[in-house]
Amino acid sequence: MNRLVFFVFILISTVIYSKANRLHVHDKLVRLEPSTDEHIRYLQNLEQYTSLDFWTEIIGPNKPIDVHIKANEYDQYISQFQEYSLPFSVLVDDLQKIIDDEQQQLAADYLIRQTKSLLLGQTKVDIVGTYASYDDIVTFIQDKAKADPTHINVINIGNSHEGRPINILSIQFNPSSTRNIWIDCGIHAREWITPATCVWMVDKLIQDYNNNEPAVVDLLNYWTVYIAPVLNPDGYQFTRTNDRLWRKNRRNNNYLGCYGVDLNRNYPIKWMTGGASNFACSETYGGSSAQSEIETQNVVNFLNAKKGTWDMYMSFHSYGQLWLLPYGYGNSFPPNYQKQVAAAQKGTDAIKVVNASRTYTTGTIANVLYIASGSTVDWAYDGLDIPYSATIELPPTQSGSSNGFILPPEQAPGVCHEAYVGMIAFLAEVKNEVSRTLNG
Numbered sequence: 001m002n003r004l005v006f007f008v009f010i011l012i013s014t015v016i017y018s019k020a021n022r023l024h025v026h027d028k029l030v031r032l033e034p035s036t037d038e039h040i041r042y043l044q045n046l047e048q049y050t051s052l053d054f055w056t057e058i059i060g061p062n063k064p065i066d067v068h069i070k071a072n073e074y075d076q077y078i079s080q081f082q083e084y085s086l087p088f089s090v091l092v093d094d095l096q097k098i099i100d101d102e103q104q105q106l107a108a109d110y111l112i113r114q115t116k117s118l119l120l121g122q123t124k125v126d127i128v129g130t131y132a133s134y135d136d137i138v139t140f141i142q143d144k145a146k147a148d149p150t151h152i153n154v155i156n157i158g159n160s161h162e163g164r165p166i167n168i169l170s171i172q173f174n175p176s177s178t179r180n181i182w183i184d185c186g187i188h189a190r191e192w193i194t195p196a197t198c199v200w201m202v203d204k205l206i207q208d209y210n211n212n213e214p215a216v217v218d219l220l221n222y223w224t225v226y227i228a229p230v231l232n233p234d235g236y237q238f239t240r241t242n243d244r245l246w247r248k249n250r251r252n253n254n255y256l257g258c259y260g261v262d263l264n265r266n267y268p269i270k271w272m273t274g275g276a277s278n279f280a281c282s283e284t285y286g287g288s289s290a291q292s293e294i295e296t297q298n299v300v301n302f303l304n305a306k307k308g309t310w311d312m313y314m315s316f317h318s319y320g321q322l323w324l325l326p327y328g329y330g331n332s333f334p335p336n337y338q339k340q341v342a343a344a345q346k347g348t349d350a351i352k353v354v355n356a357s358r359t360y361t362t363g364t365i366a367n368v369l370y371i372a373s374g375s376t377v378d379w380a381y382d383g384l385d386i387p388y389s390a391t392i393e394l395p396p397t398q399s400g401s402s403n404g405f406i407l408p409p410e411q412a413p414g415v416c417h418e419a420y421v422g423m424i425a426f427l428a429e430v431k432n433e434v435s436r437t438l439n440g
Contacts, residue, residue, distance in 0.1 A: 021241070021244070023096075024096040026071035026093070029066060029067070029404070030067050032067060033089075034061055034065065037061065047283075050279075050281070052283075055405065058370060059369060066402075092403075098403055098406050102408070105408065105409045106409055124139070128200055129413035130409065148206070151171065152172075157301070159294070159298075160294065160295055164234060165233075166230075166295065166298050167230075171202075171206065171224065174224075177223060181310065181313075181314075182310060184231050184376070185228065186236055187231040187263050188248075189249075191319070191405055193318050193394050196416055198230075200417070218428070219424070223311065234250040235260070248283065248285065249261050249295055251287075251293065256280070260285065261285055261293050262286060263295055265373065266374055267291065267376055267378070269374070270378060271374040272373060272374060273373040275373050304384070311430060313380035315376045315392075316394060318394040319401075319404055321397045322392070323348055323391075323392055326377055329374075329378055330371070336387055346425045346429040347422035348422060350424070351418045354418045358395065365377065365391070375391070377389050388434075
């Protein structure tokens with residue numbers, strides 16, 4: 001009876017969550033079809049100087065753009081679009097319905113996992129392949145460390161603005177290893193598939209090593225791996241308790257009641273030189289100065305302390321199915337661009353073997369998308385001299401789904417698995433290139 005009551009409590013709690021945080025009732029997701037330079041300038045001004053929520057990037061004429069418009073602002077913006085003769089269509093008439101559907105799916109998924117854990121006599125619910133809470137992710141990596149403290153450790157690299165630990169996991173099966181790689185997720189709070197991907201990678205790397213999978217054994221005997229599942233814990237927590245579509249951290253900007261800095265515009269390479277906003281209410285607000293945010297400072301300090309030992313920096317985002325390379329701050333190419341593309345191709349080819357429908361576009365941030373300064377990728381490449389630095393934008397594609405950031409929970413395990421397979425193939429190529437370079 002107690003177990004039944006617990007299940008009912010979980011389901012009721014989910015319903016309460018949905019009803020108490022229905023911030024996006026009748027909010028629209030609108031697709032814009034700019035065809036002129038005037039359209040592009042107008043939209044760039046909107047992105048930089050308003051709180052309008054652009055879900056996809058402003059690239060140029062004849063490239064569609066998806067934008068989330070609040071219900072009480074919809075008529076205002078539609079009038080402007082008509083004034084500019086800017087074609088548009090409504091992709092989603094009520095974003096709250098998609099969010100509510102997600103919550104119901106998560107409740108059902110949790111019930112299944114809870115039942116399975118009880119039947120197996122497990123004390124904790126398995127979170128691998130699902131959209132877990134920040135606390136559950138912290139517990140998950142702590143449990144991994146407790147199970148093998150010789151090789152696996154949890155490191156608190158510092159606390160967030162609201163005081164939450166930014167915990168990373170180190171995996172070091174070879175104590176004599178001197179080379180390192182870094183993987184992070186969750187820098188943008190609403191991109192829930194990314195913490196799920198980091199959790200999946202932690203689980204599978206350890207499992208595959210212990211099962212003597214040759215490719216993984218080879219990689220983990222060469223590198224110490226540092227994985228940060230949630231780089232923006234305050235924002236991530238806020239998406240789970242208040243606003244599912246929140247992107248930034250939770251700094252109070254003390255301006256018009258606006259909160260949050262885009263942490264992926266706050267890094268100290270070419271900060272605020274393009275593709276970021278100095279308007280505190282903007283979704284791409286880069287902060288009051290480079291490295292102004294404690295979350296940024298924690299990452300910079302930790303990686304700087306090991307500068308010269310890093311071979312790879314990977315940051316997972318969503319969405320778009322893109323493998324993005326430096327630079328974001330300008331249209332130039334890094335000196336080893338072709339080698340980075342070749343390694344990325346190994347990863348995207350491996351993903352396609354797993355799922356033939358997954359086609360990733362590879363290239364520099366600026367040339368594939370747009371100018372974006374202050375990003376982790378540019379800082380890692382220029383500031384830390386990490387030769388392989390990339391951002392992977394996970395599924396879906398813009399054309400393949402209107403759900404965008406709200407990837408249905410049942411798709412999460414497949415996306416996580418594909419990303420893991422691609423990452424192993426990519427790292428194998430990186431290791432070969434790095435080894436050749438270091439060995440002369």
